[in-house]
Amino acid sequence: MASVYRAPESILGELGIREPRDIHIEAIAEYCGATILYQPLEGSEARILGYRDRAIITVNSAAPLGRRRFSAGHELGHWMCDRGKIAFSCTENMLAREWADDNPEVRANQFSAELLLPQPMFVATAKNLEMTFATVRQLSETFQTSLTATAIRLVEFGSFPAMVICSDAERRRWFRRGPDVPGVLWPHERVSRLTMAHDVLSGMATPPGPTDVSADAWFGHRDARRYAIREDSIRITRDLVLTLLWWKDETQLLDLEDDDNESED
Numbered sequence: 001m002a003s004v005y006r007a008p009e010s011i012l013g014e015l016g017i018r019e020p021r022d023i024h025i026e027a028i029a030e031y032c033g034a035t036i037l038y039q040p041l042e043g044s045e046a047r048i049l050g051y052r053d054r055a056i057i058t059v060n061s062a063a064p065l066g067r068r069r070f071s072a073g074h075e076l077g078h079w080m081c082d083r084g085k086i087a088f089s090c091t092e093n094m095l096a097r098e099w100a101d102d103n104p105e106v107r108a109n110q111f112s113a114e115l116l117l118p119q120p121m122f123v124a125t126a127k128n129l130e131m132t133f134a135t136v137r138q139l140s141e142t143f144q145t146s147l148t149a150t151a152i153r154l155v156e157f158g159s160f161p162a163m164v165i166c167s168d169a170e171r172r173r174w175f176r177r178g179p180d181v182p183g184v185l186w187p188h189e190r191v192s193r194l195t196m197a198h199d200v201l202s203g204m205a206t207p208p209g210p211t212d213v214s215a216d217a218w219f220g221h222r223d224a225r226r227y228a229i230r231e232d233s234i235r236i237t238r239d240l241v242l243t244l245l246w247w248k249d250e251t252q253l254l255d256l257e258d259d260d261n262e263s264e265d
C-alpha cells in the first residue's frame with residue numbers, strides 16, 4: 001500500500017484551519033477516511049478498526065472532552081502513521097504514560113498533539129504566559145485538549161524555560177524538557193520528600209499551586225541546592241502526579257551555560 005501519511009500541519013492547511021476553535025476532530029478524521037463514534041468502552045480509551053481506505057474510530061464516551069479529542073487524534077495518528085499494521089486498542093495508561101520512547105503509541109500521541117495543538121497557533125496563544133497549570137488550564141480550554149498534552153506543548157513551545165514531569169509514588173514515569181533546559185539537568189528517579197509533588201502524592205487535598213522549591217529537590221546536579229525553581233504539581237489520575245518546573249529565575253541555567261563554555265576552552 002502506498003504511504004498515506006500526511007503531516008497534521010498539511011492536513012490543517014488543506015482544510016484552511018487557522019484558529020483553535022476550528023479544529024473539529026470529527027470533520028478532520030472524515031477528511032482522512034475515518035469516522036469517529038462515541039460509545040462507552042471498558043478497558044480502553046479508544047480503538048480503531050480499519051479496512052482498506054476506511055476506518056472506524058471508537059472513543060470512550062465517558063471520558064472528558066479534552067481526553068476524547070486527544071484519544072480521537074491519537075487513533076487518527078495510528079490510521080495515518082501505522083495503517084495496515086495491526087489493530088490498536090489504547091488504554092488510558094498508554095495515553096498518559098507513553099511519552100518517552102519512539103514507538104507507535106508515541107508517534108500517535110505526537111500526531112494528535114500536532115493536530116490539536118498546532119505549533120504556530122500554540123506559540124502565538126502561549127506567548128509570555130507563565131509556566132503554570134493556571135496557564136495550562138487556560139490553553140486547554142482554548143484548544144479543548146487534556147492537561148497532560150497541553151502541558152507538554154507549553155514546555156516545548158512556551159516562552160520560558162520549563163520541564164514537565166509525570167511521577168507516581170514509586171518513581172518518575174517520564175519527563176519532557178523545554179529547548180532551553182540543558183541535558184545535564186536530569187530529574188531524580190524518585191520523587192523527593194522536599195517537593196510539592198510528594199505532598200500531592202501523599203494525599204494533600206488541595207495542591208498548593210506554584211511554589212518555589214530548592215532545585216536539588218528535583219535535580220542531583222552539583223550546586224543545585226543554590227538555586228530555586230518554581231514547582232506546580234497536580235494530580236491527574238488516581239496514582240499519577242504531573243509537575244511543571246519553571247526556571248522563573250534563570251540563574252541556574254545561565255550558570256550551567258557558563259560551565260559549558262568554560263569546558264569548551
Ligand SMILES: [Zn+2]
Pocket residue numbers: 074075078088089090104105108
Ligand atoms: Zn494507540
